[in-house]
Structures are given as structure tokens and as C-alpha cells.
Amino acid sequence: MKISRRGFVKLVIGGTSAAVLVAAAWLLGTRPGRETLLSLTEQPVASKSVTLTVNGAQETLDVKANATLLEALREDLDLRGAKPGCLNGECGACTVLLDGLPVYSCQRLAVELSGHSVTTIEGLSGGASLTPLQQAFQDEGAFQCGFCTPGFIVTATALLESTPRPSELQVRQALSGNLCRCGSYAHVVKAVLAAAEAT
């Protein structure tokens, strides 16, 4: 059975806000009964120390229970390449690699991620040089305003890692969870195929 992007998205969203409250309640040392959940907004949110690897470096962060991975990256580590486009897990602008797989970082809580490894757009090229995929994005003119671009590049990086010679259909399906309102899809697909060709 094929699950469409939007069908998948709806499944994920359903679970998220509850997950935040449950995690927060857990940190407060309570079982998440109904009263606890209702009174949470009135209470200070607990923090917890997590240690994870970000772009190859070990980072220990003091994160609030309700902080998403996206917030931890942007606010605590000043890595602002991943973008908040919808915060609903629908647009893909916040995509990062979690243990090598693309995830919507707005849909993961930072407290869950001790011991895990995260790669962001900033970690792909190590600063000075561009990866072949990044270069292909420029060569093909694969974007316009650039806001969604880090998400696309991260998603496509994971695709090429797992499927070094993807078909056009595979590329389109892999990228179907990333939205681009400028509508640069045709050139993004060309860029990914060109990068696959070049490596």
C-alpha cells in the first residue's frame, strides 16, 4: 500500500502535540493524567541535559522538554539553515538527517535525542567546499527564493546515500515531502539526477 505524503503527514501530526505534553509530564515526574495535561501551561517547563552529535561534534545542551530539535539547532546551536516553514511537519523546510535519515526536525523533541547523530545543511560541505549535490543545485538553477533549499538538499543527500543511481520517479517520490512554492521542482529533479551522474 502506498501512503501519500499528505496522508502520512496527517498521521504524524495527530501524534505530536500529545507527545510534547507526555514528554513534559514525564520530565516533571508525573504520570500524565488529564489534570496534569490541562495544568501544564500554567507550570514552568522542565529542562534536561542531552548529549548528541551535531555535524560531527559532540554537543551537550540544556533543552526544555517542549523544545523541538529544530529549535535546539536554531536557538541553542545557532544553526539556522533548517527553516521553520510550517511547524506542522508538512513542508520539509526543516529537514535534517537524524542518524543518516531525513526527518522533519520540527516534529522531533530534542529531549528524545541523546546519543543520536544529527547532520544539518551546514554540516554537509564542511564550510569551504560544496558537495556535488550543492554544486548541481547551483548549476541547474534549482531554486529561487532559497527558503526551502536546505531541506531539499538534505533530503536529496539522504536519497543519494541510499540510492546512488535513482530514477526520476524515485527522485520525485523522495522529494514529495518537501514543498517549494517557487515551484522549482523540474530543476531540483534535474540537479539531483545530475549529482547522481557526477559521483
Place this chain on the structure above:
Amino acid sequence: MAKRASSARLVSRPAPMVGQPLKRVEDRKFITGTASYLGDLKLEGMLHAAFVRSPHAHAKVLGVETERALAQPGVVAVLTAADLEGRVAPLMEPPAPGEAEGWGANRSGVTRMALATGVVNYPGEAVAVVLAEDKYSAEDGAELVGVDYESLPAVTDPERALEPGAPVVHADLATNLASHETVGAGDVSRAFKRADRVVKVRLLNQRLAPSPMEPRGVVAHYDRGTGLLTVHLSTQDPHGARGEIADKLMLREEDVRVIAPDVGGAFGGKAGVYPEDVVVAHAARLVNRPVKWVETRRENLLTMTQGRGQVQYAELAMSREGRILGYKVRLVVDGGAYGGERELARITLDMAPGVYDIPSFQGEADVAITNKVPMGAYRGAGRPEAAYLIERAINVASARMKLDPVKVRRLNYIKKDKFPFKTSGGMTYDSGDYHANLQKALKVSGYEGLLAERARARQEGRLVGIGLATWVEVCSFGPSWPQSASMTVTEEGRVLLNLGGHSHGQGHATTFTQVVADELGVAVGDVTVQDGDTAMLPWSSLTAGSRSAALSGGAAVLCARKIREKMAAIAARKLGARSPAKMVFSKGHVFREDLPSKRLRFADVARMAYAMWSLPPGMEMTLFAYGVYAPKSNAYPFGTHVALVEVDRESGLAKVLKYFAVDDGGKMINPMIVEGQVQGGVAQGIGQAITEELAYDQEGQPLSTTFADYLIPSADVMPHVVWDTTNTPTDANLLGVKGMGEAGTIAATPTVVNAIEDALSEFGALVERMPASPAYLRSLMKR
């Protein structure tokens, strides 16, 4: 004569940069994640704002209670309408006598406050704002603001809004009619009397959300020492925003500086100043700390202006062989809570006759006030609605009269020798050759092959159709609305171009680098393009309406010519030339046309401009120029698009199998960038045709507030667009460009819906509304 020819050979001219598919010079920051958008901005001591919004489409506000919010840890202040009284001017107010004319004039006499005062008129309208130390505290605080509402009857349908007995949105106006527009020429009633056939059609052109991937956002910072209010704003119009914000906060314009950072898409939705922008700017002054607000996606889909929204009625008076004798159009426009931009309805009427030589036309538009977010510009802004109506109406007429839609178009196109051509919509088109463009589109699409493919598919029982549309739009809006630029050539010979038009995906840095490189004979790497800061330029009008190539391009050329004139005089003096006009700028050098062997480096001439002793007597030091460019006329790009679409008989899902576009934008500065604009525009046009819908329930509650409900196209549904061009010269502006930013959006919607209707031809159904969703198309599959 011989001597001239030999010196011309010596003057080796490099290939011009204009016309080259130069890779974008601004790209590195985008592909490395180092671009800086509004949301990436952090200032010391910054507060975060969250808005309290109306859950009702229409309600009285009986009271606002802020005590609990103020008690929330982290909350610094809560502002309501009462706090703005006398400090923030109304965003709209009834015009003084004689002021109700001109673009943007408030003809309806409606009043709009930055925070709703007494009544809320659309769901999501801001009622109060909470300022807090962090985003979470602000949002929690907003939850705790208690607003006492008494709900009022709401009206969301524009036709219903104009019926007697409909709820009146603004009690003081006693009507929901915001404005009434008429356009026309020729003897329409005679045309309809003479007609062999009259074809009538009603079409719904649904409202659309611009939905840029980067939502709206603002960071305001007030410097109490200097009195300067700096507003960082995700906008396509920094200078316009400066004037608006100053006006609403009752400040002098020089006391407001607007900075647009990297902007993640706008599509018309970031053209104006919003209530939140004004409130945040006011709040920053009030609390004397920087204040930041970035909207959520839900807020974006609720409160960013929405485009289109027309109920369209068309009547074509046709001769037997398919000649259009007369055209009548009536539009009922969903203006939203404050009447929206009535000018967009006017543009639809002006452009209604499209690419056709229609001898008589009569158009009228009623803009209705409804309990929805105000209508505003969205990519195309008035022109897609016009192209959609005529291109759909011609298709319906052709089908009903059993005529070939391609032949009917050919029969009615404005002939190429008639340009400049004044249409019955009152517009004077600069240039065009629609027949040649169509011919190329038929060739590029392999039209005969498509017909065969359709026949084969139908034999297999599949619902496959072909759609074609020829679009035209008015671009540049320039003669009375210029853009400006300034240029500095530094002591090192670097060229800095500062533009009033702002780039948010259009690739201005690359496009105008190419223009400047040619004008000054310098390398692409020697040019830097900047934009988005009102402190850098006295004035400009905005990026919108596919106008920046013509206007910013023209302003850049004016600047370059002023600089060149000065550098030529400096170089001529050094080289002992008689006249500066004989100087050549090429490959980073300046030399006499008749003595190319004796060259000065461009950078050396620049350095001389910064040394008093190197200057001709009386010349001012430094190299700086300012240019304001207004072209002599608007430009009218056009093109023909062809699509092959299949509708799944079981599910009703429409899928674009093949898509071809042949566009004519005059001269192209960077074909790669132009193609990107077309590909992206087609994506948005297909979105309107098949997937995008802003649904409301009976009470005016919005049902599409996430990207899971409001479906913008994704990579797996977008076809590859086979794109080609024709090139009809224009002298409408300095660069001979026509504007291609909206082309795809305008063309794709009628092209795809025509194809869908053709696919459903066995049912004889009219595709009356969009999106042509699976459920809707299934409902049409009845004999």
C-alpha cells in the same frame, strides 16, 4: 572608411552578458544554509509578540480582559485597540472629499484599525498583542487573554453579500458593495444582435493563498537616542512599507528605516503593510525594546491577503465561422472584510479581451465586502482572471459550436501588423505576433501527435484531453510608477549597484549584474548588487507585476551611463582624446575608439575619480550615480501553452501528462532565470486548476489552515514543462524586455482546465469551478 573598419576589428568586443544563462551569483548562501531571513534575526533584549485572533468570522467585541495574561511569567505587556487609540492611525479610513480617486483610494469608505475595535470582521483578525520574553510565554499569554464576543451573522459568498437582506459587514456603510467598475468600447448590443450564436458561461475563479514558504515576519527596533525606528520586514516593498509605517505611527518618513533581509517568497502577499507590522513597530517604540513576530503557517493561511476570488460571467457574440463580434463580462469579486484591492478587478476588465481583436466589449465588476481576509495581489493579480475567462470561454464556445479551438483562436488573434494595438479593454499593446507564437507551440508540442495520442487513449476508454491557451498580460506598470537604483564605483574599481526593486527569488543580483557588466565592460565578478534597505536609496516603487527587469534594469542602465560619461571624461583627458564620446569600455579597460592599443584599466580610471588632481576641471570627485527609470509604455508579454491531461475515470484525479510552453518575453537577460520563473509559475497555475482550495463553512469558519488542507503542488505531481520561446522586439523600455515573472501562472490554469474539460467531453460537462478536484470531476461524470 577602411581605417574605421580596421580599428573596429582591433576593438574586440566580448560576447554580451545579457542573453547568457549565467549561473546565479547569489546562490552560495542559499545552498549552504547561510542566507539570513527574517526569522533568523536575533537582537539583544528582543521581545516576542503573539497576536490574539478572532475565532469568529463576524462578531462584536464586548470586552477584552488582559489580567491573566499579564500575570503569566515572561509576559511584559498586552496591547488592545484601546491602547492604540490616538497613537496608531487607522489603516483605512473614509476619504476626505475629493480624495477617493487614484490607485489604492478607499472608495468604499470603510474604516480599518490595526487591532480590531468593537467588531471583528474576519476569522483571524487581530484583537490584541502579547509581548513576552520568549515565544512560548507570548503564545501562552495570548491564550490567556479573554475576549468577550457576541457573534454576528457572517457572509462569505460575494454574490450572496450583494443580495438584499444579506448580513451587512460594516454597519456604518449599509451595503457590502465596495466598488463598481466599468470598462468598454464599441457597440456591444449591435454585436449581440448580429451574432449567429451567443455563448454564455459562468465560471468560479477561486480564492488562493499566496503561501510563500517563508511566512510573514517583522522585527522592529527603536533607537531612543536618535529617534530612528528600524523595521526589519519580510516584504517585497521596503520603500512603500517605510512610508506606510511612518504614516500610521504618525512619524516623519526619515525616522523610519525598513530593511528587507532575504525574503523567502512573496508572490504578491508581501506587497503591502499588514496590521501586525504596524502594531509590532508601535510596540517596539512603546516598550523601547526590539520586538519580533513571525507568523505561524495557520496565521499565514488565515491572515495573508488572498488572491483571485471572482465569480465570472461571460457572453460571447459569435459569427457562424467563429469570429468574436462582441464580449460581455460581469465579475462579482470577493473583496473580503475591507473590500480588498478593487484595482485588481479593474485590471481583469482592462485585460479581458486578451489576445483577441474583439470589436466591442462591455465589462463591469462589483467588488463585494465579505467576512473573509482581505483580497489582494497574488502572482498575476487581476490578469490571470482575465486570461482564464476569455481562454475558457473560447474553449466552451468552440466545443458548443463544434469548431476547432485552435482555428477559432487564429481567426480572432490581433494580427501582427496592427501593433501597437488598442484593445476594446482600453489597453495599448506594444508588440506581438500571436500567430507565429501559436505555430511554434503547435510544433514544439507535436500537436498532431497529441491529437493521435488522445484518439488512442480514448479508444482504450481513457479520459484524456488536450488544452491550449494563449495568454497576454500587462507588465511593468512603469510610465507613472518608476523604480530607482544607485551605483557606486569604488576606488578599487568595484561596481556596487543598489536597487529599489527587491529580489525574493527572482535572481535580481544575477540579472542586473549581467546588465551592468555589459554597460561598463567589466567582469561579472566585479559587480555587487544590493537591495532591501531604505537607507540606501531615497525612493523606489516595489517588485511586483513582472516589472523589475524593465524598471530596475532601466534604472541600472541609467546609472551605468552616468558613471560611464564621467569615467569617459576622466579617461579622455588622460589619453588626450578630443571627445569623451569616443571612449570604449570593454573587458575591464577604457580606451579611445581610434586608439585601442593605448588602454587604461577600468580600476585605474576609477581611482583617478577619487583624486582631485586627476579630474578634469570642475568635475566632482567620486563615482556615484542615481537613476529613476520610467519606461515610455507598459509591455505585454504573451505565449501559448499546451497540455495533455488524463482524468482517472474511477477516482476523478486529474493528472497532467505533458506540458508545453512557448512564451514571448521580448529580449531575455538570463534565459535560465526566465525558465525558472515559467516552470514555477506553471506549478502555481496547475495548483489553482487542480488542488488549491480555501474552503469555508457556512458560518465563515476557514477549513484550510494547514498545508495538509491547502494543497500546493509537490514534486511528485508536477510535470516537466517543455519550454521554448519566440522573441518579438519591443521598444517599450530601454532593455526591450517584457516581463516573465507571472507568465506560467497566468497560462497554466486555463490550459489545464481546458484539457480537463476536453477529457470529460463525452459527458458534455462544463468545468464551472476550480479546483478540479477528484470529487468535483467525479460529480461531472454523468451523462
